[in-house]
Amino acid sequence: MFQFPDLTDAIRDFLHFGLAISPWLVSPDTTERFDAELFHLIDYTAKDFVRLYWSTDSAQLIFTNLPVPERIPQTAIYETIASTAVQYSLLQRGEFFVDEDLLSQAIHQVEAFIATRGLGTLVGIYAIVTSYENHEALAYYGQIPERIFISGKWHRPWIDYSLGDELMLGAVTGSLRLVIKERQRMVEQTENGRRFLSVNKYTLQKSGYLDYRKNMLQIAHLHHMQDFDDLEALLIPQSAPVRREFLHWLGITRGMQVLEAGCGSGTFLFSTGLAEQVGRSGHVVGIDPAAGMLAHAELTRRLYGIDWVSFKRAEVENIPFADQSFDAVVGVAFLQFSDLHRAVNEMARITKNGGFVASLHPLEPDDLPDFYQQWFQPILDLEAKFAPFGIKAFPKGEEVANAFSKANLSSIETKNIPIHLDFHDPDKATEFFIYGLGIFQELLAQVPWQARLDLIHELKKRGEAIKARYHSNELIFPITVQMVKGFRKE
Ligand SMILES: C[S@@+](CC[C@H](N)C(=O)[O-])C[C@H]1O[C@@H](n2cnc3c(N)ncnc32)[C@H](O)[C@@H]1O
Known part of the structure; x- marks a missing residue:
């Protein structure tokens, strides 16, 4: 051969x-x-x-x-x-x-x-x-x-x-x-x-x-998802209060040098208020590999007239800053796209002694609600078909805290908060879960172009059928989001 x-x-x-x-x-x-x-x-x-x-x-x-x-x-x-x-x-x-x-x-x-x-x-x-x-x-x-x-x-x-x-x-x-x-x-x-x-x-x-x-x-x-923030507010109504709680929990103070990994369109920086918390005596660098997202974030930065925030296109696995450059390295909902251990090691590397690394991320759910299983059955079938090639998913229970301790971070604190996802709009839910959250990317990347489009179309159609069968307050998916923080040893 x-x-x-x-x-x-x-x-x-x-x-x-x-x-x-x-x-x-x-x-x-x-x-x-x-x-x-x-x-x-x-x-x-x-x-x-x-x-x-x-x-x-x-x-x-x-x-x-x-x-x-x-x-x-x-x-x-x-x-x-x-x-x-x-x-x-x-x-x-x-x-x-x-x-x-x-x-x-x-x-x-x-x-x-x-x-x-x-x-x-x-x-x-x-x-x-x-x-x-x-x-x-x-x-x-x-x-x-x-x-x-x-x-x-x-x-x-x-x-x-x-x-x-x-x-x-x-x-x-x-x-x-x-x-x-x-x-x-x-x-x-x-x-x-x-x-x-x-x-x-x-x-x-x-x-x-x-x-x-x-x-x-x-x-x-x-x-291609210009309206990520609006969709997120519709589908995860608690996202804004949870981000605020995370910011409060971090204990960021004025004048700090902070890096935000996977900053996307700048929601945590501007709407939640990370930039304001740091103030003009400090500096925040937002990194993200998606230039479209960064362009959006840069526009918002100018709109707010904030000159102590800057952006760099980079992945968290390879942050273009020297060792010990920042007092805090934080990020929201980006770990599922990255290689967990490489990401946490890089975040720890650029943190100063005594500084901290922190993440807010959803955890892999234990159970899938009935309506979800029926709706997303084609995806679950694919999962079964492609499983041998290793599917990256959301982190589980202690996984992130363990990665923090492996990266030599100490005094690790974890806080879990129950929230829910709202699936009552089938079109928007499908778009958001496929394109925005990237939950199924590993799978979809293995599916040929046309089949991928067909699958997304089918999911939207199935969503309509599910909506007709269930009461809207049943179309709720409970999940847990987790905050993890760890300090770099002096
Ligand atoms: C769900 S969005 C979250 C955005 C933002 N942190 C927020 O709270 O709205 C995930 C972000 O992670 C970014 N991302 C994807 N792969 C990444 C990587 N390897 N390193 C850092 N960020 C990544 C995406 O481009 C996207 O902007």
Whole structure:
């Protein structure tokens, strides 16, 4: 059976260079984001790079003696440049639109990667990533009509080229085959294909690519949710009082240097009052990986005329500040998106001796109410199907406090508060729970594009049916939110 060489390190490099393949995947819609002229520029550049950098040697390195269709290297460069530019737009500006400046940054980075690692490696990564997308879709659907497979409509609708070459390569390597079903030509995975998928998936997981892909999905979804705060107030009516209680409990005093992790659109800073509590003699830095959220927060900051708050785009697992920079490092409802231990270690690292780290987060519920189980059954089914790949969820009982003590924090205090989620508006509840809270992101990231849209549509429909069956005061989901605080030892 054909296998790619181990490209784990190369994929890590690819991510370090800030490159991407198919970030359209992460956007809920696929409207055009390039001027036609820019498409031509990508096209010419891809052709130039093939002329400059493609050789039989670099092909053999990855594909051994397979007949690589001529267009594949060019498509790989085209797709990587276009995707990287869209990713820059999303991360730097919180939007999807690409201008010449972003495009030239992307071209520069792609060329720098090729100069370091070789075009063969880039094409290899492209082949692994795209065959992962193809095979995941086939594993999900069982069979896909050839016509639809080639158009990418169900699983890669952002492409503007045919997947005929990839189908041919799949057939040559014995991982895909065509079968006739009810007079229709269908594409399906072979046994070899299943093994091929699991090897590729392992590589993508080990190199951090799958985590990156899931995070981008979440960030793009949040970007599309302008009204996060309003939805939250409707669905979690106690969210505002609980945030206020947390702020009070923290004991933040004037003049402190504070970092807020996962600050989002700035609710805790401005509506709850963290910025006001710290006052102009102090400083707060808000970090969040979602540029769209930060742009919103920055607008609010200007509106309030507060000049002692600043923002930086960063993940909590990798905070761009020196050791012991802050008196307090806090955050609300962001831990479920992060790697708990890395997050807490980073938060502790940048806290001064005697300072504290604190989090307010929902806990994983013990039981699921009946109405919820009926409504979200399709998601629960998926959970059962994908469970072996490890689903990240909300922290459980003592998990966060234990992570705090492992990170060498002491005098750890915990406070649990019962609240409830209100599900009486099916459309809004589905949007909020899927896009806003990110509860199901790990699962949805594994579902092909079209199936994901279908699933969200189905959840909304099921919600309507549930609403007709239950009294509105039964559509309540009790949960516990938890505050945890720990001090960095002197
Ligand atoms: C549910 S929102 C909460 C926002 C805000 N803290 C609040 O209380 O409204 C979760 C936030 O976590 C951010 N986030 C996602 N992954 C993250 C990570 N790895 N590190 C820090 N924040 C992250 C999201 O971009 C989003 O803004």
